[in-house]
Amino acid sequence: MEKLEKLYEGKAKQLFATDDPEVLWVEYKNSATAGDGEKKEDFEGKGRLNNLITTLIFSLLKARGIDSHLVKRVDDTAQLVRKMTMFPLEIVLRNTAAGHFCSRLGVEEGLEFKEPVLEYFLKNDDLHDPFVNDDDLVVLDVCTREDLAEIAPLARRINEALIDIFSKIDVKLVDFKIEMGRTSDGTLLLADEITPDSCRLWDQRDKSGKVEHLDKDLFRRDLGDIIPAYEEIERRLAALAEAEGVCVE
Amino acid sequence: MEKLEKLYEGKAKQLFATDDPEVLWVEYKNSATAGDGEKKEDFEGKGRLNNLITTLIFSLLKARGIDSHLVKRVDDTAQLVRKMTMFPLEIVLRNTAAGHFCSRLGVEEGLEFKEPVLEYFLKNDDLHDPFVNDDDLVVLDVCTREDLAEIAPLARRINEALIDIFSKIDVKLVDFKIEMGRTSDGTLLLADEITPDSCRLWDQRDKSGKVEHLDKDLFRRDLGDIIPAYEEIERRLAALAEAEGVCVE
Ligand SMILES: Nc1ncnc2c1ncn2[C@@H]1O[C@H](COP(=O)(O)OP(=O)(O)O)[C@@H](O)[C@H]1O
Ligand SMILES: Nc1ncnc2c1ncn2[C@@H]1O[C@H](COP(=O)(O)OP(=O)(O)O)[C@@H](O)[C@H]1O
Ligand SMILES: [Mg+2]
Ligand SMILES: [Mg+2]
Structure with a gap:
């Protein structure tokens, strides 16, 4: 290629x-x-x-x-x-309160949700990626009701699968952002990236009781070097893929 | 009493x-x-x-x-x-883009929506009434999924009825905010107020082409005296009730 x-x-x-x-x-x-x-x-x-x-x-x-x-x-x-036609959407799934959710809604970081929270943010730098709901997206022609009826369940399935993956490497999946698009034949697919830049990952091997961030919050909040944390995630995921006999593309 | x-x-x-x-x-x-x-x-x-x-x-x-x-x-x-147990919610219905919708989403005031937009804002002065979605409300224990399944259709029915009422007095119902609660026996009811304080009402009798506000935007935007506008709304509604033979409580 x-x-x-x-x-x-x-x-x-x-x-x-x-x-x-x-x-x-x-x-x-x-x-x-x-x-x-x-x-x-x-x-x-x-x-x-x-x-x-x-x-x-x-x-x-x-x-x-x-x-x-x-x-x-x-x-x-x-x-x-x-190559995809992307939806200009940040699709956010939250299992535990953190970040913007806490500042917006006055909730303590770390609150466990009784069910996952799905939120959409419009990818638009000029508008600072505003939070939107389904009706907003439909009248703005960002997507149709039918698109949302496919996007939401797929996002929730991805969350379930990622919770499983991260729990197997002793990491709590607090929240993450994904993007989706459609291929030329109209198939809806997960696209973009899933990395410690786009997830909040809290280490569960550290038993000190305080949160050990293995994600971009280290950089956002000046908590330490991101590279060792990203290396740790990479190492654990590689071991899991190996253990599961997963073919890594 | x-x-x-x-x-x-x-x-x-x-x-x-x-x-x-x-x-x-x-x-x-x-x-x-x-x-x-x-x-x-x-x-x-x-x-x-x-x-x-x-x-x-x-x-x-x-x-x-x-x-x-x-x-x-x-x-x-x-x-x-x-007396009701109120949901701490501002339930907003929009038929035409105006106000916060425009500033949040970069849309021109006056854009006609292809379908009504329903938005929820949490009534919380400290948090400045944040915009929330269904999932947020559920995990925050503001209401249940079942409450929302009753609130949303009722809000949309109220919008349809209000569009009808205001169109009969030559007023365009741009958007409005309502509140709901439950009576002691659990019945969901429209409560609080519906007034020019809580609606955007654009006069359609004025043929000058510019928007004639008959609502609190006159005060918000220093466009003129609110009292004559509110009097005009009261007069037209009273005439409509009279014409319809509606019993005014
Ligand atoms: N499969 C794909 N086809 C087309 N565009 C994609 C695909 N996957 C991701 N993108 C887009 O490519 C860009 C990725 O670059 P990134 O540096 O993350 O951009 P941004 O700063 O806009 O987030 C994003 O705009 C994303 O939507
Ligand atoms: N039927 C009702 N039972 C109990 N409380 C109500 C009822 N209708 C409205 N309210 C509440 O009464 C208050 C109305 O006063 P208002 O001056 O509009 O208050 P606010 O400044 O909080 O909007 C609101 O908090 C509203 O939720
Ligand atoms: Mg990106
Ligand atoms: Mg009020």
Whole structure:
């Protein structure tokens, strides 16, 4: 597969065309951003780790019957994915209160929800990714009622599968953000990335009682170096994939 | 019915106990607030007009099969209502883009929605009445899934009925906010008020082409005196009730 012209550069990845019009080349960058893009820093090795982690997670999901845009990893920092028409949505699933949920709603971080919370945020930098509900999305023509009737159950299934995956590596899946799109034949698929940049992951092996973050909150909140945490996630996921005999693309 | 001790004083009304434990005495005040309580002013006659208007609207709704907490109006500024356990929710219905919807989502005021938009805001001054979705409300124990399955269809029916009522007096119902609660026997009912304080009402008799506000936006946006506008709404609604032969409580 040939890497052709750059199509898009985002905050964490670059997208390139390939000689297959249905396939994109994704390069994971070393940059980390937080606080609506206000905070920005480069971390040597982060691109590679996120590329490995996304590939592991999408492979572990596939083994659980959940397909994604992933075709295969091509090198340390790049993977091939199916080209999608993306919904401009951050699809957020929460199992435990943290982050914006707490500041918005005055809830203590760590509150366990009695059921998972699904929230949509419109991907729009100018509007600062506003929180929206189903009706908003429909009248804004972001998606149809029928799209939402497919997106929501898929998001909830992904959450169940990810809870299972992370619990097996002694990590509590607090919340995460995913993106979805449709392939040229209309199939709805999980796309973009699932990494410690897009999840809140609390270590359960640390028995000190305090939360050990294995995710981008280390950077957001200046709690420590992200690289060892991302390496730890990568190591545990690789061991799980190995133990499960999962074919890692 | 005897008016007893004051139970609550809000921004627009005072609630008093009565000698019937199931009935409250509501006094409509002259004060108007806007901008999260930042802006505040008294308007002579506003309490009386809102009391008359709520009574007319609840009576016109009743004639359309939608019951409310209203028992009856007792004097110029007061009415008796059924005592409810309120949901701490601002239930917002939008037919046309305006106000917060526009600033939140970057939409031009006046955009006609292809279907009505229902939004919930948590009544919480400290949190500035945050926008919430169904999942948020359920995990916060504000209401149950079953409550929402009753609240949403009732809100949409009220919107349909109000569109009909206002169209008959040449007013476009842009959006409005309602509150609901349950009586001691568990019945879900429309409560609180429906007034030009809680609706956006655009006059369709003015043929100048520009929007003629007949609601609190006159105060919010310093567009003019609210009293003549509220008087106009009261007059037209009274004429409609008369024409429909509706019994006004
Ligand atoms: N399979 C795909 N096809 C097309 N676009 C994709 C696919 N997967 C992810 N994207 C998009 O590529 C971009 C990824 O780059 P990223 O750096 O994360 O961007 P952003 O800063 O917009 O989040 C996002 O806009 C995402 O929606
Ligand atoms: N039937 C009812 N029973 C009990 N409380 C009610 C009823 N109708 C309205 N309320 C409550 O009474 C208060 C009305 O006063 P208002 O001045 O509008 O208050 P606020 O400033 O809280 O909006 C609101 O808190 C509203 O929820
Ligand atoms: Mg991204
Ligand atoms: Mg009120």
